Amino acid sequence: MLNKKDRILQISVLITEHKSDISKVWIDKTSVKEIFISYSISSKYFTTHYAFKIIEHFAEVMSGQQPVGNSPTMNDFIKFMFDKEITAKEIFLIFMGFRRSLFRFLTNNKLIEAKDKWLIEALSELFDKNLSSSLEYFDSLHIKKEIEKQKEEDAHIYAKRLQTILDLQEKLIFKIKDGKLYLANRAFLEAIGILDKEEFEKKYSIVWEFIKRVNRFTSLFESKNYDQWIKKLIVKYEGTCEAVIFDRRINRTILTQMKIKPLPTEESLEYVVTFDDITERKKEIHSLTQMALTDALTGAPNRRMFEKRINTAFQEFKNKDKPFFLVIIDLNKLSEINKHFGRETGDALLRSFVEETMKTTDEKHFFARVDGDQFALIVNDKEVENVKKYSEKIKSILHSIHYFKKESAEADIAIVRCQKDDNLRTMMLRAEKIIHIIQENNDSKIMDDRDLVKQEKIFKEAREKFINSCKLLLDTAKTIEIVNFYMEIPIQSDGEIIKIMEDTIWIKIRKVAFHALQRNEKVFIKRDEKPHFQARVTDFNIEKSAILISNMIPVDQSPLERRNIHVKLEPYIEAVIKYDKIQMPVFIDTVSIDSITFRTAHILNLKVSDHLLIETILRWDGKEVPITLSGSILKIKEKSDTFKIVMLLEQSKEIDETLAPYIAHRQIEIIRELQDSIL
Known part of the structure; x- marks a missing residue:
């Protein structure tokens, strides 16, 4: 780009x-x-x-x-x-x-x-x-030609000829001499609605009073400090600005491009002023601007327009204490609909959704398409229940749109209230967290951020306590238990705290754990009492085998809670799932003796709790063993252009005899790969 x-x-x-x-x-x-x-x-x-x-x-x-x-x-x-x-x-x-x-x-x-x-x-x-x-x-x-003629001809004859030439011009032109109207063409006189300069002087005591407003040095113009206004305009903008005047020829206000040009003379202060009507040109630019602020497919305002409007909402919240909510509508399965039924079907769904939603909006609402399958709604209201009620109406609109037989559109909807010190990034982050929570629970629903705001406050307090406890460990030279996962295998370290800087901590860990980590990867801090903490690795010190962690948040659920070993498969294993007389190819990413995680390009009508079979071939130590496992869907998560599905396995003889030995073999294989990389 x-x-x-x-x-x-x-x-x-x-x-x-x-x-x-x-x-x-x-x-x-x-x-x-x-x-x-x-x-x-x-x-x-x-x-x-x-x-x-x-x-x-x-x-x-x-x-x-x-x-x-x-x-x-x-x-x-x-x-x-x-x-x-x-x-x-x-x-x-x-x-x-x-x-x-x-x-x-x-x-x-x-x-x-x-x-x-x-x-x-x-x-x-x-x-x-x-x-x-x-x-x-x-x-x-023209002016030069006439000035040259003026030297040769009688002043009266020159004035008549100059007037004739000026009257032929379509633009408005007049000349100012010593602060008074000296000369004007017919177009100017007709636009202002006067016969001659004598009538002009009777109507306007100051020559600039017929101008309604200008766009440059406005305060000087409105305070009638015209001499300073002209000087600044000429010095900074070569005498040009936009001026609004009332054109009596067409009985409407027009926007003009005004140009003030000083004439060199020793005897008096003179200016030639011209006006060009740019009303239509501005309309053309406005039309193109509107196109740039509108989503081409649906006709809804696009993200650029949304950002302009929400910035206005932030200003009104800050200056006028005017509350508002941001509602994010995340459509489900749009990429799958496009793949399975064709992009035309997906586009028609989007257009129908926008058309029907726009019918329900009023001055309290601003609706926009901010991403391919994501829409945003700014609602000027102070009651979350009103916003939830309106969000239910949006869900009803989606449910009324059928893209195939009885299959209707669905969405996850996050409602976020603007808080003190909020900006677009912080509000969008909360909305994304809510959407993530909804998707993790595999439940298409409406959720507001009240619990999340409370949780963030609790997290902040817990984080501060955690930092203080780390400072105590630093002073007493005690260690902290750090766990990171390599290919889903847990690697434990007794971390030695080296340095604490505000909300970031340098911790020395085991060499094998250090080599297993990458920047921005998660690590977990295991505590004697819950909650445990999750953090991000943001920097490394190779000499000390130390990592810099930040973004510490308490977690109720984490891989630390796993009862059984999980292993990542690289490369993935091809498999087939069977349900409702349907067979579909999938790719297995991770396995344990109680669950399997696999990916697929589309899920059709597959949903949480559905029972299915998965068939594949496990290969290790020169063996190839076909295996069929049964279970039910625990989670479905759409990620990019694929779906990640977690399947809870039902206990069987195949797990004990085939899957468990395979997982043990893969665990040893992963550990050896890591050890080899260190050496």
């Missing part, structure tokens, strides 16, 4: 390489072709003298080789056309043809998509700045 800078560089290279294709589409635009015909300019002449160079220059601006806002070739073309008396509108149409041709090329070649909001805005800004600069150049040619 390229970063933003490299992606823009890649696109600039492709634009240069395909300048001929872009140019051809550009010249073939109806509006462009008509202008060239009216001025007797051949397509070939324009292409060779201007089009290629304009496209190359735009690519160089993108790559940073040329500055933004100045295109010498575009200016050369304008100068060439200026003598032919081309209008600003025609220049605008020609270069808008280039913009549309460029975006069509990028879209057709899949170099830009609706989700690339930043790229759309970046390219639009580059184009607008170059176009604005060229139109300013066009205006400057």
